[in-house]
Amino acid sequence: MRTNDRPLSWWLTLLAVVLLLPGCQSAGPSDKPVIALIMKSLANEFFLTMERGAQEHQKQHGGDYQLITNGIKDELDVSRQVDLVEQMIGQRVQAIVIAPADSKALVAVCKKAQDAGIVVVNIDNQFDAEVLAAQDVKIPFIGPDNRKGARLAGEQLAKKLQPGDKVAIIEGVPSAFNAQQRKLGFEDALRTAKLTLASSQSAGWEMSKANQVVAALIAEQPDLKGICCANDSMALGAVAALQEAGKSQQVQVVGFDNISAVRQLVKDGKVLATVDQHGDRLAVFGIEYALEILRNKTAPADRETPVDLITADKLK
Template identity: 45%
Template sequence: MLAAFPGFARAAGGTPKIGLVMKSLANEFFKDMQEGAVAYAKKRGGFELIPVGIQSETDIDGQIAAVENLLTRGVDAIVIAPADSRALLPPVARAVKSGVKVINIDVAFDPESMKKRGVDIAFVGPDNRAGAKMSGEVLAQALGRGGKVVIVEGNPGAENATQRKLGYQDAITAGGLTLIDSRTAHWETEEANSVFTDMLTAHPDIQGVMAANDSMALGIVKAIQARGKTGAIKVVSFDDIPAVKPLLESGALLATVDQFGSQLAADGIDEALKEIGGQNLTGWIKTELKLVKGKGAA
């Protein structure tokens, strides 16, 4: 209950409201995040949770509207996984300056953009670059030096997409792989299927794929199967959503990285409650990552 946070008290004495703004609920990672947050709120008690999501990974306007709607509902804090590291800052900065506490999860806000807007928002999340490097190293070990690989990226405006691409590039450099193409599929399954199909047409000698999330890996594996190249092209990814478990078991997915999505929102909520209780949080509060290997991974 609220007594766990010394000094916690609303001036009006009511139950605090916390808004949780996620990205696409079509992505199993964010569905899992919402379910974990709702379960945590029910178990912990002492606050009202208002979870909202958008319908596609690129619906930035939908997220902006969600933030504005939460402000009209009088929330005390917002925990947000922004679809874009810069575009969501204007409404979020307005929230901070109006006295609403904000905790950033999953996708970090751009530091320079925060500085320009005069806000310093704590980030709760994993080291995406380090995680992607771990996943990419499994592919490098499987292919050996000179292996030809491509990267299928997340949203260009999202900091975690940038960091995961950098992590994959780290693994490519360290493992002596050859990067022959890199394109975005905006985190989406069907778009990844289409993008990778085009890549395979342009580069029929692809040996490995580094996908920035599991949702895209699902579409990539489908494209590989459609071309009759199962086993000939190896795939690694990031997120460890339940849908990729069969792919890991069969070896269609060589590795992914668990960032414990169902716990991530709960961690953000805890930090938001600390801020409501009077603490001033800043900087990066790191969360856990775990490499998950599939069948055939060394």
């Protein structure tokens, strides 16, 4: 239909307005410190759990601070996250707790926030050390050691296998720091146990992509014995591919994140192990740390939070 044609620019402007609207919530007047939690994709169960944990914490400690949470549409929408930080600077919040979508691209805007006198705490995905040094900025990171977590899962897998057995790694988005750390952790475990790394490929954190990659891998390498997945969604996809290929018994799968859907599979023995990094507490750790810095004016330093291996025994 061409009855109501408008120029493309008109539609793009409309689109921009619609997309920007959700960002416009006001902090409101109050003398409590306002903490802005800036997340990655709130569509992702993991970040949603994180956000819920933070909101729960805020309710229990309602007198201590006000909370604004913001997330981006998908985990790769870096520029939108930069905009969110800018908005929070504009709203003059006291602290920003951020899970950066990119470990380098967000450094500059966070420095800007610090220069404006805002306390910035980094959670989930650690800022790149070199970029921090280059920009001469210190942002404390509080969060789990992803490499250690992945190593735990890899070691659990190694217990079931013999030296020389072939194992594949299904990576997350290659540019993400936690994806790189998890890959390194898996590799650490494989090296120690003298397992053979048959292939390491990215499935971009996605279930259906992992399903496709694993199906192709298992056809190419029928003697594969183990698959290390950098998150649980991809582990679900891997399990489905193995089932279809009739290789469920032969190939062991480990995941990462301990999402609800994977717990049943761990209980059933279809997934050997996953790693819990206590997602519901991650944002809370960051908020508590930010409050502490605001209160005591302490110098920021990195802090590690626990990671735990989850196996069928622990779920019973």
